[in-house]
Amino acid sequence: MIEPKRILIVDDEKKVAFFLREGLEGLGEGYEVTSAESAESALRELATRSFDLVITDFRLPGLNGLQLMEHLHKNNPNTRTILITAYGSEEVEAAAYKLHARRYLTKPFRIEDFVRTVRETLAEDSA
Numbered sequence: 001m002i003e004p005k006r007i008l009i010v011d012d013e014k015k016v017a018f019f020l021r022e023g024l025e026g027l028g029e030g031y032e033v034t035s036a037e038s039a040e041s042a043l044r045e046l047a048t049r050s051f052d053l054v055i056t057d058f059r060l061p062g063l064n065g066l067q068l069m070e071h072l073h074k075n076n077p078n079t080r081t082i083l084i085t086a087y088g089s090e091e092v093e094a095a096a097y098k099l100h101a102r103r104y105l106t107k108p109f110r111i112e113d114f115v116r117t118v119r120e121t122l123a124e125d126s127a
Contacts, residue, residue: 004032005122010042010056023111039063051079058085069099080121
């Protein structure tokens with residue numbers, strides 16, 4: 001049996017996390033989607049199991065999305081990442097790509113675009 005692709009969504013806005021999870025359920029079987037409300041709770045999840053993809057918001061309480069990505073890059077280098085933000089800037093985008101983000105999305109975005117981005121990111125070879 002093929003292992004499901006594990007996706008972790010990190011967003012402190014419950015409605016946004018719910019919306020993103022619902023969108024990803026359209027990917028069908030073979031995907032396991034979990035969510036966390038902060039980088040710290042995401043780190044607790046990551047301590048107990050691995051994820052193929054972490055999708056994180058930039059602005060979070062406590063550690064921000066870039067700090068979470070920095071931790072992932074050091075400790076889970078095969079985990080792909082996508083940074084999403086409503087407060088985008090060239091500096092944030094550059095920092096995300098420096099931390100090996102696979103994609104950078106600015107809110108608002110269409111759920112169809114989000115799902116396609118996730119599918120494409122999971123299809124890429126690990127770096």
